Amino acid sequence: MYSKQEDAAPAPPATGIPMNSGVGGNTYYHAGTTGFALPGQAPLAAWSTGLCNCFDDCGNCCVTCLCPCITFGQIAEIIDRGSTSCGASGxxxxxxxxxxxxxxxxSCFYRAKMRAQYGLQESPCADCCVHWCCEPCALCQEYRELKKRGFDLKLGWHANMERQGRTPATMPPLMHPGMTR
Known part of the structure; x- marks a missing residue:
C-alpha cells in the first residue's frame, strides 16, 4: 500500500539556498542537469554558443570590438521589446x-534580463564578471543567442515582429480622428 523510501526516485541534491515553502519549513533550490531550477520548474538552458566563439560571426565580432555601442544598442532594443530604440540605448x-x-x-543588467526572458544559465560565471572581464565577448555571445532565436538584430524589434507575422505588444492602439471641420 505504501511505497518504501528506497523505491522512490532520489531527490536532486539541495544547493543550500533556502526558499520558504510556506508549509512547515524550508525547501531548497535543486541542481538540475543543465542549471538551477525551482522544484517543479524546467532546468535552465545552456547558451547556444560559448563565450569565446566569436569566430562564428566575424562581422559582428569586428563591429563589437571597434564600436560596442552598436551591438549593445541592437541587443537592448530586442531585449526591451522595442520600448527603447537601438540608437538611444547605444x-x-x-x-x-x-x-x-x-x-x-x-550592460550586465541587460544580460541578466535576457537570461530571465529565455531561461538561460548564468555561465561561465556571474553576469557582472563576464561583462567586466570580457565585455566584447559577452556582447557577441548575447548577439549570437538572439540571432539563433530567430531575430535579425539589424532590423530592430518592430520589423522582426512584422517579419514573424506578429503585432508587437508595444504598439499603441489605432485612434480614430476626432471632430473635424
Whole structure:
C-alpha cells in the first residue's frame, strides 16, 4: 500500500539556498542537469554558443570590438521589446563609457534580463564578471543567442515582429480622428 523510501526516485541534491515553502519549513533550490531550477520548474538552458566563439560571426565580432555601442544598442532594443530604440540605448552606453568607463555594469543588467526572458544559465560565471572581464565577448555571445532565436538584430524589434507575422505588444492602439471641420 505504501511505497518504501528506497523505491522512490532520489531527490536532486539541495544547493543550500533556502526558499520558504510556506508549509512547515524550508525547501531548497535543486541542481538540475543543465542549471538551477525551482522544484517543479524546467532546468535552465545552456547558451547556444560559448563565450569565446566569436569566430562564428566575424562581422559582428569586428563591429563589437571597434564600436560596442552598436551591438549593445541592437541587443537592448530586442531585449526591451522595442520600448527603447537601438540608437538611444547605444548613445546611453557610449555616454556611460565616456563619463565613467563602467559601461559593463550597465550592460550586465541587460544580460541578466535576457537570461530571465529565455531561461538561460548564468555561465561561465556571474553576469557582472563576464561583462567586466570580457565585455566584447559577452556582447557577441548575447548577439549570437538572439540571432539563433530567430531575430535579425539589424532590423530592430518592430520589423522582426512584422517579419514573424506578429503585432508587437508595444504598439499603441489605432485612434480614430476626432471632430473635424
Amino acid at each position: 548613445a546611453l552606453y557610449t555616454l556611460i563609457m565616456l563619463l565613467t568607463g563602467c559601461q559593463c555594469i550597465y
